[in-house]
Amino acid sequence: MMAEDGVMIKFGTDGWRGVIADDFNCDNVWKVACAIARYTRDSAGGDDPLLLIGYDTRFGSDMFARLCAAAAKEHGVRVLISERFTSTPSMSLATKQLSARGAIMITASHNPARFNGVKFKGPYGGSATMDIMAEIEARLREVEKDPPPRPDALSVDIIDPGKVDFFDPIQNYLDTVVSLVNKDVFPARQFKVMFDPMWGAGQGLLPKALERLGMECAQIHGMHNPLFPGLMPEPIGDNLNDLRDAVTGGGYHVGIAVDGDADRVTAIDATGRFISSHMVLALLLKHLVEIRKWSGDVVKTVSTTTMIDMLCDRYGRKLHVTPVGFKHIADLMLEKDVLVGGEESGGTGMKNYIPERDGILIGLMLIEIMATNGKTLGQLVDELMDELGRSFVFLRRDIELTRAHKEALLVSLSDLEPVSIGGLKVTNVEKLDGLKFHREDSSWLMLRVSGTEPVVRVYAEAGSQQEVAGLVDDGIELINTVAPQ
Incomplete structure (x- = not known):
């Protein structure tokens, strides 16, 4: 579906994330929450579904959690919301222990403070499967066509006792x-x-x-x-x-x-x-x-x-x-x-x-x-x-990208085919996710465009700090050969 600025809301490797007050705003969180609520209701098979909602310490996370709770109630889904900020694993575990249909976690994990996000956990207490995310995305398109009216996210009425119940996931x-x-x-x-x-x-x-x-x-x-x-x-x-x-x-x-x-x-x-x-x-x-x-x-x-x-x-x-x-x-x-x-x-x-x-x-x-x-x-x-029998030194560097450069890399990164890197022959190239170049001395370099952030990640492993730093520099040079469109 489309966010307010015309950019499609996309679920990455771990849910959806965006910049607070830009694409991550009340309107878009409401739409995502309604899609999740519809999936939760529809997947329950007529049973009384329970959805858990937790949130982290980021700006507005508690407000966005209340908004998600309102979306669930709008769609006839029972809600338990954490009484204070909590960790993602505590919500995942509670999902399984309380036999909930799933859990929404408001968090942008390790991203900078300007980001927030939505994770969804399956009833087994782990990351949603690709099939589950496909179901949610299908409902997201439906919501975009005819979104339900959004309540005031700052209204305390949507979390008054009796409308939404609270719980503490931490002790268990x-x-x-x-x-x-x-x-x-x-x-x-x-x-x-x-x-x-x-x-x-x-x-x-x-x-x-x-x-x-x-x-x-x-x-x-x-x-x-x-x-x-x-x-x-x-x-x-x-x-x-x-x-x-x-x-x-x-x-x-x-x-x-x-x-x-x-x-x-x-x-x-x-x-x-x-x-x-x-x-x-x-x-x-x-x-x-x-x-x-x-x-x-x-x-x-x-x-x-x-x-x-x-x-x-x-x-x-x-x-x-x-x-x-x-x-x-x-x-x-x-x-x-x-x-x-x-x-x-x-x-x-x-x-x-x-x-x-x-x-x-x-x-x-x-x-x-x-x-x-x-x-x-x-x-x-x-x-x-x-x-x-050997040393292993790993290094990762994240290179921030413009939107145009990220789109160009998504299209053209797989076309990079160097015969050698840093003077050593490339013996194998893995294309499972991004590009991973294996060199003749068992060291490797990997390039991958992030699924949740506007960055390309450069990963390398070699036998010393000097070697791995050189490999990362070689990776950045390869990235710069792909020009923004």
Whole structure:
């Protein structure tokens, strides 16, 4: 369907996102919410459908959540709305536990503060499948033709008690994630833990979870501030400088960071070293196989480290490679016996839970891994790379685009066919999602236009910082050969 400025509302890899007060406005949120409400009603098969609604700490998220609740009631759908801001995984889990038909989460995840968005979770507690999103998009076209009158989004009447019920998803969520860790290694009092929710919806969750396990946990950026001052709510790079300073300055053994809606996680080691999503996934895979001795396949997105391929070869586990977006991992978790699945952007999910990435759960698992081995994450990563016989250094750079340049890349990116990159022969090109160039020394470069932001992402993995930085520069040069239309 068409937004107010004539640009079609598109669902990307993780829902719909837009700029607040531009394309993400009350009229467009109302239309999307009405489409979701119609899908929820129609898919219930005559039953009394329940729709959950949650929201993060972004500007206007609570207002947009009320508007979604009004849309659901307009279409005869029962609603439970979170009584305060909450994390996406807590809403996903509640969807399954309360047998809801789905959940709307108002969030733009890790995007800058000017963005907001709508995610939809399926009744199984994970990202909506492609089939579900197609159903919602079909109803979105219907709504565009004849949208129901929109109520005043600021009116308190639409959430008065008796019209919409409230609930707290957090307590059951904390009970569940704490039940999944090995309590025999807790409390791990030899480790001091610092937590960074990045001003987002994960505030207080890791400290509360660790308190239940007999541990203390300090926290930074734990106030409600929709500007996310001083950082973007994505746990990578310079966004973690404050956490790095807090960990090294305070003598902490680890800093755990989650994104704006707490479904992605990375870490800072005791020395200030960044423990990327690739390292998180590799350490978790090793732990679940060797210590927990769990069965199952492994899933990674195409932009994720080669370490996972090597570990799957070692353990004899089948590896599935998907396009970017955790929804593809979730689909396989629904269909197959999947031990663990992860993506480059920080989303990791595991067996015996819902088919969902969860920053708090995986943060707890990282502490379990440290406690089990009596070592820091950095020490464990070094040991793993020694076992694999080489170093793995990953780098991602996001290049902002004009709309014209993004459209040109969407059309022409697949036409790029370099014989060599950085003086090394290209041995294989994957076109599963964007372009991934494999070089003769096992390093790789990947170019992909984002499905949710006006950026092109340049990913690379090589054996050293210098090599990977050079690869990223080579990728930017390739992008610049495609001119805007």
